[in-house]
Every structure is written in structure tokens, then in C-alpha cells.
Amino acid sequence: DTAVSQTPKYLVTQMGNDKSIKCEQNLGHDTMYWYKQDSKKFLKIMFSYNNKELIINETVPNRFSPKSPDKAHLNLHINSLELGDSAVYFCASSYDRALDSPLHFGNGTRLTVT
């Protein structure tokens, strides 16, 4: 059984379009995240939700809007896509917000904006 699943795995779209990435976890975790991994493999946190409440909102363009309908789902909607948005986006979850609570990652969504 997949613990953290993201869809789609690949997303190719044109500049200016709006797209969404979905994420679901079946681990019963309270906290979920979105990370962006650039072409050099550098990982940067974008958002974090705890029990559907936004707790981390990094300096991300407001074209990116996360939505958490329940604590098992955290979706990412991106408006007016730009070339620089091309990256791999990872969803993750953790049991709680404790310092030693490890993250469980999905397999990523590779977004290519042309």
C-alpha cells in the first residue's frame, strides 16, 4: 500500500496555464508538506499544514495555493505557470510536528512548463 501518493507523476504544460497536483497519505499523520526540488536536487519547503491548518508558508509566489480538505489530503494549485516553475514537487507527511518526527515522501510530480 502506498503511504504518500501524488498525482500526476508527470505534468507537461504551457506557460500561463493553471494546474493542480494532488496528494494523499494513508498513514494517519497530522502534518503534511509540499517541497520543491530544483534541477540541482536542492529541496526547499513551500508549505506545511497541521490538521488542515496552514503552519508554514515560505516565500512562495501567491500563484501557488495549497488546499487541505482534510488531514489526509494536501493539494497544490498553481496559477499562471511560468518557466521557472519547472521542478519536481514532493508531498510529504509526518506523524506530528515534533522535532524527531521523520517525513514520509511521495514519489514526486515532475512539472515541465514549456
Next chain:
Amino acid sequence: GNSVTQMEGPVTLSEEAFLTINCTYTATGYPSLFWYVQYPGEGLQLLLKATKADDKGSNKGFEATYRKETTSFHLEKGSVQVSDSAVYFCALSAKETSGSRLTFGEGTQLTVNP
């Protein structure tokens, strides 16, 4: 702010060679430290962790010791295998006003040749 610095890659070794990937950190308070591994086309997986000074995390033959005096958490393995080829990320989790947050190093690409 909190930060993690890893040795630059890529690292290329022959099978059964000894591996060290250096990691040093800067953090306020008492962070938890982690190593994550990312195999091609997959998300990150927790490899090992340590939550306090002098703790040693170990898994699958990999080890790392939390050294507060040198602010380091170097990853070691005595005899690498081809299947260990992956990108390795050092990370720390430290308290911030909004709760804990995981900060990643830049990642080190390891290639093991037969």
C-alpha cells in the same frame, strides 16, 4: 538561521570501498539530525536519525554520530554496494515559532561502480 552544509559531490566509489559523506550544521537550540536517501525516480526515504548529542543512528550498514562539539553528523558505511548509488541528504529539524521545520543540505550524489 538554521542551515546544513554537505560535502560537494558527486562521489564515485568502487564496490566495497569505505564511504564518508560529511555534514555540518548550524542551528539554535538542540536540533534532531537526519540522513535521507533518494533513489532515482523516487521520493526521499529516511535512512537514519539521531535526536541528541552523542547518539548514533544506524541502518542498512550506514552510521552517523551526532557530534555537538563539532556540529557534525557525518555519514559512513564500511563497504558500499552498487545498490547504494543514490543522492544522500543531510537534514536537521529545529524549533521555529511555527513548530519544527526540516532543513536539508544540498544533497550528495553517490555512484558505486562494480
